[in-house]
Amino acid sequence: MPPAEHVSDPPATAGSPFDGLSLEHSSTVERVADELRRAVFEGELESGTPLREVALAESLGVSRPTLREALALLVAEGLATREPHRGVSVAIPDPESVRDVSTVRAVLETAGVRNWPHATEEARAAVRRALGDYEAAVAAGATYQELNQRHLAIHLGLVGLTGSPRLVSMAESVVAELRLVLAQIDRVRRNARDQAGSHHHLLDLLESGDIDTAVDELGHHLHGAEDALIERLDLD
């Protein structure tokens, strides 16, 4: 939820003596939420698993109110669902929500791509960097989780082209839901397709200024991803 804390880097070469200082958010509830997210994204918690308050609180060494706040965060992010007097459980992705998430991605990312000519150079550089990192990870044979994460980072970068913090924040939210879906799908067979080619093509189109074709390409890419996800989801 913290919408991209750092913003203004120190003036390039200056190199303030304080660089690796982030002082982990001391908020206990944030740390608990992070741990829960991690567990969800890594597939340690299966969809539908009830998150019992007392057990979890004790297991994590925090009090129940603190854990409840963390759970509320997870619920707000769509990673878990709460039913009155029945507690919170890990969200169970259904085809309908996958379709909706894809719709949202299409709207947000298309807006970013269309804004490529007017985006800041920094935002454009971020997209190039994300693509480079992804390709490097592919070449290095990274884990499927890292590939998924870097892949999604590219798409977040596209939304970043809008220059709108709120749109990026919204994109982060749906991407989190997507990571949940991916984690569940890949719980057993953990494979992440190499999609570097498609993204590279998209970036080439943008660099050459052919925005309309880029939008089409993005649409196809997202549609394909949506179909693939739903198909695999239906197998369970």
Added chain:
Amino acid sequence: MPPAEHVSDPPATAGSPFDGLSLEHSSTVERVADELRRAVFEGELESGTPLREVALAESLGVSRPTLREALALLVAEGLATREPHRGVSVAIPDPESVRDVSTVRAVLETAGVRNWPHATEEARAAVRRALGDYEAAVAAGATYQELNQRHLAIHLGLVGLTGSPRLVSMAESVVAELRLVLAQIDRVRRNARDQAGSHHHLLDLLESGDIDTAVDELGHHLHGAEDALIERLDLD
């Protein structure tokens, strides 16, 4: 926050004997959050007002943990901000955030308008109804608050044309921020311009199938609103 509860109506004529059953959500924290939102939207709480936990809890007759959960909701919605060890206070709208909210609105509402031809008839009817309600309120000389609310309902209806619950939910979030801004601006002089003409024109364009012109019209409308808001915000 409840993202459109009802979804599947009973099969048309079937009509289960239980129709008007909604049994208000009894959750205390929800009721507290509702009350706080109301107070913010009605301008009873000025921007920057610190929301002291003990005082508020006592004043509302709830315990501090319960109030804290409600505050967390407000913060998540962007209606309030939390600073570590300094507590929660009513968000203070700055020009930058107004600009960002306008950007988000433009993206979401444009997506809806572009989808007009493919939207469900129900979604289209909702837009017509919202516009009708707004015009009726104008004619009846309703309060500025009701006018604002009905006006924003039209724009929510536009986003509804996408058929995406998540996009609508996101739109609701930014609209809430906008209501906060409006409440603060109109705290003293409470005037809401009559904008029925512009919206009617937009709907006419949609009905006639001239989507591109409608998108342009929407862009102008939003841009004008953004400028007007920022101008008035700077006066304070």
Added chain:
DNA sequence: TCGCAAAGATTGTCAGACAATCTGACAATC
């Protein structure tokens, strides 16, 4: 007047408790 230490206020977190509600099993009734 300015800087600094002590006091007060406020938040972050915890522990324990109780009522309301859900779940499931079993008995009672039609």
Added chain:
DNA sequence: GATTGTCAGATTGTCTGACAATCTTTGCGA
């Protein structure tokens, strides 16, 4: 045999009270 009523256990929703950490303000001395 199926529906309904009842009960025990488990879990959540909420409250009370408390304590340490931190922020803000007051007051004092240079």
